[in-house]
Amino acid sequence: MFLSIKGLAKAFGELEVLKDIDVSLEKGKVLSIIGPSGSGKTTLLRCLNALEQPSRGVFSFEDGLVLDFEKKISKQDWLRLRRKSGMVFQSYNLFPHKTALENVTEGPIIVQKRDKTEVQEMAERLLDKVGLKDKMHLYPHQLSGGQQQRVGIARALAIEPELMLFDEPTSALDPELIGEVLGVIKDLANEGWTMVIVTHELHFAEQVSDEVVFMDGGYIVEKGVPEKVLKSPQEKRTQQFLQRILNP
Amino acid sequence: MYLLNNLLMTITADMGGWELFKNSLLPMITGGIKYTIPLTLIAFTAGLILALLTAVMRLSGSRLVRAPAIAYVSAIRGTPMLVQLFIVFYGLPSLNVTIDPFPSAIIAFSLNVGAYASEIIRASILSIPKGQWEAGYTVGMTHNTALRRIILPQAARVSIPPLSNTFISLVKDTSLASLILVTELFRRAQEIAARTYDFMLIYVEAAILYWVICFLLSLAQEAIERRLARYTAR
Numbered sequence: 001m002f003l004s005i006k007g008l009a010k011a012f013g014e015l016e017v018l019k020d021i022d023v024s025l026e027k028g029k030v031l032s033i034i035g036p037s038g039s040g041k042t043t044l045l046r047c048l049n050a051l052e053q054p055s056r057g058v059f060s061f062e063d064g065l066v067l068d069f070e071k072k073i074s075k076q077d078w079l080r081l082r083r084k085s086g087m088v089f090q091s092y093n094l095f096p097h098k099t100a101l102e103n104v105t106e107g108p109i110i111v112q113k114r115d116k117t118e119v120q121e122m123a124e125r126l127l128d129k130v131g132l133k134d135k136m137h138l139y140p141h142q143l144s145g146g147q148q149q150r151v152g153i154a155r156a157l158a159i160e161p162e163l164m165l166f167d168e169p170t171s172a173l174d175p176e177l178i179g180e181v182l183g184v185i186k187d188l189a190n191e192g193w194t195m196v197i198v199t200h201e202l203h204f205a206e207q208v209s210d211e212v213v214f215m216d217g218g219y220i221v222e223k224g225v226p227e228k229v230l231k232s233p234q235e236k237r238t239q240q241f242l243q244r245i246l247n248p
Numbered sequence: 249m250y251l252l253n254n255l256l257m258t259i260t261a262d263m264g265g266w267e268l269f270k271n272s273l274l275p276m277i278t279g280g281i282k283y284t285i286p287l288t289l290i291a292f293t294a295g296l297i298l299a300l301l302t303a304v305m306r307l308s309g310s311r312l313v314r315a316p317a318i319a320y321v322s323a324i325r326g327t328p329m330l331v332q333l334f335i336v337f338y339g340l341p342s343l344n345v346t347i348d349p350f351p352s353a354i355i356a357f358s359l360n361v362g363a364y365a366s367e368i369i370r371a372s373i374l375s376i377p378k379g380q381w382e383a384g385y386t387v388g389m390t391h392n393t394a395l396r397r398i399i400l401p402q403a404a405r406v407s408i409p410p411l412s413n414t415f416i417s418l419v420k421d422t423s424l425a426s427l428i429l430v431t432e433l434f435r436r437a438q439e440i441a442a443r444t445y446d447f448m449l450i451y452v453e454a455a456i457l458y459w460v461i462c463f464l465l466s467l468a469q470e471a472i473e474r475r476l477a478r479y480t481a482r
Contacts (some may be wrong), residue, residue, distance in 0.1 A: 082388065084388075093377075094383070
């Protein structure tokens with residue numbers, strides 16, 4: 001098991017966003033999280049990247065890293081947690097003062113202090129992979145939303161994470177640009193990346209996921225293989241949610 | 249209109265006035281080059297460094313770090329520039345600290361600019377979306393690295409127009425240094441006026457020189473803004 005999460009909870013002041021989450025993730029598998037807004041799915045993803053500090057719960061990684069959030073967590077362990085994963089944001093969050101290529105090389109060169117020429121070559125390869133080799137010297141504002149998000153994916157891949165996290169990667173995109181981003185994510189799934197994807201694209205989730213989790217009100221309501229959760233859900237709340245999305 | 253008419257008469261009708269205007273140019277420009285401009289540049293540079301430090305301190309999570317920064321900004325903004333200048337030049341000697349006029353002016357103006365500019369820099373840092381910090385964190389950056397590599401370059405662009413304002417104000421405020429015996433542009437003007445009694449002519453001449461300096465500076469500001477705006481669609 002690459003990562004197992006037990007009893008994860010997160011509160012913002014009085015507001016409990018995550019209540020008691022148990023979920024595990026196998027190496028090379030894709031987990032999709034669906035659910036209504038406010039269900040806690042983005043917060044769960046942000047906890048995995050240490051962008052939020054969980055209030056309770058335990059993360060146990062395959063390599064022996066264990067974080068028990070009821071105890072004090074050392075700075076090193078926070079950093080180890082963060083460096084396990086690459087994050088792709090809903091609103092891309094590219095660095096506007098850097099070119100596409102510089103966005104990708106920033107982490108490896110500045111943080112990881114890797115060799116500049118090597119990183120440069122790797123970044124070009126990554127941008128080529130997401131179909132943007134000819135755009136690598138452009139600034140984010142010169143790119144379309146779909147292109148920016150693909151740079152965002154390349155930037156996250158460049159730090160060589162073990163886990164890729166996607167926070168509604170296509171929610172800010174025009175409909176005709178969604179396909180190009182989903183295509184890149186599908187390629188990554190086929191290459192065997194371990195991924196967690198928060199998404200509203202049910203059809204995509206069905207194609208790409210090994211497991212789907214439906215969240216509501218800070219709980220995991222239902223989880224299982226996509227055919228089961230998305231096609232014949234057992235829980236009433238899952239059925240209602242799917243009904244609303246599929247027949248608005 | 250009446251004033252303008254009188255002024256033109258003073259300068260043109262009387263050729264002596266024109267001579268005086270020409271003869272006063274050199275001492276005033278010399279004062280500008282030797283004192284006004286160096287004082288402005290040095291105080292602004294030192295002030296900016298101080299401002300950056302103060303702004304970062306004010307954004308710290310620790311109260312102990314924030315408190316001195318807040319006190320400094322409050323004290324400087326709550327007291328007149330002239331009083332600050334007098335405390336450094338006329339006040340400190342009674343504590344056995346005697347500083348020459350020019351360095352006194354540099355100290356007082358740097359402290360003054362530091363406080364005002366720190367508020368501009370702080371607001372600029374706060375104006376950068378939270379997602380930029382987070383994007384920095386997710387590629388492995390610490391708070392300080394994200395600040396230096398991601399936030400400050402973007403904040404710099406935002407802060408150029410208000411900082412230019414501070415800079416241009418500073419050029420004019422340096423005339424206060426005349427009151428602690430720095431022989432800058434306006435002090436030269438006062439000396440000439442005291443000798444010739446041609447107050448209107450001389451002070452208008454000084455005003456024109458300040459105006460020219462500020463005009464040139466605003467051209468420089470536009471050039472910097474254009475350069476920093478290269479990565480944004482406008």
